[in-house]
Amino acid sequence: MNHLPQTIQVQINGQVKTLMVRQAELFLDTLRNAGLTGAKPGCKNGDCGSCTILVDHIPIQACQLFSMEVMDKNIMTIEGLIDQTVQKAFEEKWALQCGYCTPGYILNAYALLQHHPNADEETMKQWLDSNICRCTGYQEIIDAVTLLIDRNEYHEHHS
């Protein structure tokens, strides 16, 4: 087995980075080792969504990617979400308690709004169901995302 680290190039939050990774390294670990700890390990099994990032604008669980797979891809983490609209809605609706699940939800919600700015309730719930929050009871998270849809936050500029 070859365990020697290899070099990958990847664009993270708008910056091209060259990173040394083990062949079997999870991209979640790579990100966190690089100081981007907004993506959280909750299960490392693709079940909880707390490690959600955007890969070429698609929300993906970083624990389900090998670092070798993201070569030349365009990655966005919570640290790179400069547009504060979703964060503000989560603040406004108190859509968090311990906050551990929050970055994952925010990126998932952001991607949802990019792809479906007028998402109906079913679509919204389908998307958000891939994340787990153990603290809030989910109502506030639904409220925050509903608020963004109702305010038509992303519609005009993106469709």
Place this chain on the structure above:
Amino acid sequence: MKQPFTYIGKDIKRIDLAEKAQGKVRYTDDTNIAGMLHAKLHTSTEAHANITEIDISKAWEIAGVHAIITGEDFPFPVGPMLADRPPLAIEKTRYYGEPIAIVVADTEQQAKRAAEQIQVTYEPLPIIQSPREAMKKDAITIHENLGSYKVQVEGVHAVPGTNIANHTKIRKGDIEQGWQQSEVMVESSFSFSPADHAALEPRVARVEILPNGKVMVTTSTQGPFYVKKLLSEFFQIDAGNIMVHTPFVGGAFGGKGTVQLEFLAYLASRATGGKLVRIANSREEDMVTSPVHIGLEATVKLGARSDGTLTAAHYEFLFDGGAYSDMGAGMSKAAAVDCTGPYKLEHVSCDSYCMYTNHPYATSFRGFGHPELTFVMERMMDLLAKKLNLDPIQLRLNNLIKPGDTTPTQVHLNASNIGDVRACLQQVKKSIQWDEGQRTKTTDGKIRTKGVAAFWKTSSTPSNATAGVLLTFNTDGSVNLNCAAVEIGQGTKTVLAQILAEKLQLDMNKIHVTIEVNTMYDPHQWKTVASSTTYLAGRAVIAAADDAIRQLLQIGSVALKCLPDDLAVGNGRIYLRDSPEYFIPIKDVATGYKYPNGNTVGGLIIGKGSHVVRHLTPIDPETGFGKPGPQWTVGAQAVEVEYDPTDCTYRILQAATALDAGKVINPIAARSQMRGGMYLGLSWASRETFVFDDQGKVLNPQFRTYDTLRLSEIPTYKVDFIETPLIDGPYGARGIGEYGVIGMAGALANSLSHAADAELTELPLIPELIWKTIKGEV
């Protein structure tokens, strides 16, 4: 009308909202320190077996390994209530997933690979999978040396030679007389298996031992001072040499109120000559190796007059505490002292046991024995209502406890120490539209039903539980609030800041709260559990603020040339009561008042305050007589379901809570706490459980197979508060943090039993259980 309060009772924004929404908050494992070593566990593959050999030779062959530690390296049992658990299994293993060895290596991958190379030889023993089996006379004893374990807290009664880790007895009134007065009786048994807290942040700890002997701990815990206490006791380290740092905590629900990984990280660091070592649970370890949510088997007999007045009750609780007692011993006691729920009962007997089994061991779970006892008692109330053909809410209203009555441990209740459960039940009746029908049919053949539960809980804190607060001032007149309450998501630090803002009449953004906790700088606090923080730390804030105000008035009187009594503090100023335009800003005196000629008087203003629970007593071992907590928070909950009789599936449509909060300090925060609790209770009751195979192995230690209620499945939540002030609570507030969870299982089970016309006595309430109950197969 003028509002009596400026900050109390207001929807003040959580102080950590923005940081958390930005993903900027650092939890324990978000810090990567160069040179840090990583520990991984080798855990047991057997639920009960003698360990005949541990071969670590292959593990040493893996590159990067620094140390391998086994039970022999620390062959002494630890534990919060009864010291019965070796941090690493020694001689035998008692549950699947139990830590057997730690490997410390340069990287986590190396540690993991090496841990996998460890070979353990087992000699299997009979496995006990239920507390009732554990109680059998001929059951194998899981702890042969039970009699030699050190009792850590008063009131734990293990029975050597058996599998009883704790036995709590309640004997109130004369149970025989109670049965004689009974015209109807109902009796039933209930059960559920252990489940998990499943906080989203897995447990993690780091320890470094400095050359000067200082032990530096960073950990995700609800009890930084508790970690310090137990490390000091079990490893004989002077408490002053232990520093525990707790950054933000990613959820806990009681599961981080005990000590486990910290012991292991300490052993790992010690074995490497004090190097910084990190140990982080995988989700699987967090679910099975670390402590879990307790299971229960219970049998209850309830007697009443034909008009529904309760006359007598007998409870037998057999808690499935798993392999070690941990806080399970405390939960079995907490369930006993409140066994009746919020009902008046003169004749009560209860035998509550924490049983050893070969399941993962249990620790506190939000509600500390109360979601469990309430499920049982509230099902009993519905069974009784059915037998008497009475409306379930009416039966409850007829029996509610009130000032003047006594609790099972014979505490006299008064208008302060118990809230108004009647008002809660009336409110919930309205919220769930009870009078529109408890059971209706929809046009597509589904059945909609409603179920209720009433509940209460006292804190069951140690009789010396305490909290402290230190206030220091900045040169801009703002205040730093230091307190060891842990922010686990509940918003506690916001609430404490509000109390301080009210006392000092100071703007919230002039109050700086240290969210992280460090036992070196923060005053001692018991733990952040038992819904006790608003009470304990809230009172400490008030005391510290009074202390600071006294000093401010004193220095103000010098500066303003008057008596302290002439002055008041508010808006960042010390001002003359009768002419507020005559004032001095706090910033000009907080670090000493300087006369125009340069002379300075005063010095730093430092406010200190603490609070300790008072007049609590251990309970009598024979009768339970004693005072287990300062007050009882009460509430009522209701659930409406839509049930499909064709396949026994259902949707939870509505869930309502009415809670007597004493005084709601922050309405939004309180409502979100309630909703979160309701979610947790419904998730547990409707689907959460460990599934064991016949070898005691947990088959579903992952979120993929350990099902939780998801976002698309939640009901409409309704939350209301009643406010009956607790006289010695901060501004009248009672503890509320755990309460949302307590009645949910009972209310959901009542609703579904009604829908399916089958008496459901087990959890979780999955369609298969309903189907089996209907067929009489349970």
